[in-house]
Amino acid sequence: MAILKVDNLYKSFGKTEVLRGVSFSMEEGEVLSIIGASGSGKTTLLRCINALETATSGKITIGQETFFDSSNPNLRTKASDRRWQLSCGLVFQSYNLFPQYTALENVMLAPKLLAKEREDFKENKKEILEEIYEHAVALLERVGLSDRLNNYPCELSGGQQQRVAIARALALSPKILFFDEPTSALDPLLTQEVLKVIRELAKSKTTMVIVTHEMKFARDVSDRIIYMEDGVIEADIPASELSENTNSKKLRAFLGNIEG
Numbered sequence: 001m002a003i004l005k006v007d008n009l010y011k012s013f014g015k016t017e018v019l020r021g022v023s024f025s026m027e028e029g030e031v032l033s034i035i036g037a038s039g040s041g042k043t044t045l046l047r048c049i050n051a052l053e054t055a056t057s058g059k060i061t062i063g064q065e066t067f068f069d070s071s072n073p074n075l076r077t078k079a080s081d082r083r084w085q086l087s088c089g090l091v092f093q094s095y096n097l098f099p100q101y102t103a104l105e106n107v108m109l110a111p112k113l114l115a116k117e118r119e120d121f122k123e124n125k126k127e128i129l130e131e132i133y134e135h136a137v138a139l140l141e142r143v144g145l146s147d148r149l150n151n152y153p154c155e156l157s158g159g160q161q162q163r164v165a166i167a168r169a170l171a172l173s174p175k176i177l178f179f180d181e182p183t184s185a186l187d188p189l190l191t192q193e194v195l196k197v198i199r200e201l202a203k204s205k206t207t208m209v210i211v212t213h214e215m216k217f218a219r220d221v222s223d224r225i226i227y228m229e230d231g232v233i234e235a236d237i238p239a240s241e242l243s244e245n246t247n248s249k250k251l252r253a254f255l256g257n258i259e260g
């Protein structure tokens with residue numbers, strides 16, 4: 001069964017049509033990369049799927065639940081929007097950590113806020129907070145930052161900050177983890193340490209959608225590649241077919257331009 005299903009998604013900003021009928025679905029454990037020129041609508045697509053932006057029309061289903069359906073506007077409630085947000089984790093291009101909090105505090109923040117809503121919070125406060133702490137430490141260890149728990153973002157390299165951002169996105173155990181050009185602000189060396197973490201997540205079958213310009217990485221780490229151009233999907237292919245011999249003429253032209 002599909003973990004994510006996007007049906008005929010449209011999104012306009014004023015008169016600008018940015019998404020013009022995007023449909024795709026993915027299975028649990030799958031890794032999907034989205035490539036395409038700047039301005040083709042990749043970020044807008046991620047933001048619509050992540051509930052940060054409301055699509056103009058179409059339908060979005062995650063797991064068993066349809067969170068957005070333009071033909072059924074009554075579907076959305078505060079509670080369903082909340083479940084929607086919690087099903088998705090997003091790692092931005094510019095890490096967006098809270099500068100006033102340490103790495104550990106950045107990772108614990110959302111789980112703590114959520115825990116306070118629990119009915120048994122007062123009763124079991126000590127155990128709940130202890131669990132959140134242990135989980136955050138384990139996540140930071142997973143991204144290779146055991147020795148940086150108490151450092152502030154300004155004391156970390158860009159690659160380390162991005163790895164904290166990945167740990168933070170994992171902290172609420174989202175159904176799908178999304179990355180929007182996670183390495184485009186990093187130099188080649190720091191890029192590799194972030195890509196290594198993403199590769200390891202892929203190995204452990206984390207369901208991921210990755211917008212990236214790193215073609216070799218996309219081919220290595222993904223099961224499938226979606227190529228977007230002008231707000232539509234021009235190619236949806238197995239990652240192994242991402243080469244200059246691919247069937248799609250438009251994708252061939254894109255690959256020719258970036259590699260040539």
Ligand SMILES: Nc1ncnc2c1ncn2[C@@H]1O[C@H](COP(=O)(O)OP(=O)(O)O)[C@@H](O)[C@H]1O
Pocket residue numbers: 013016018036037038039040041042043044045
């Ligand atoms: N909030 C917005 N208001 C108006 N136009 C926007 C907004 N966000 C994105 N756009 C426009 O949508 C188009 C696609 O942008 P984007 O989704 O960021 O593409 P990509 O991530 O592929 O570079 C661009 O032309 C951009 O200017």
Ligand SMILES: [Mg+2]
Pocket residue numbers: 042043044180
């Ligand atoms: Mg973008």
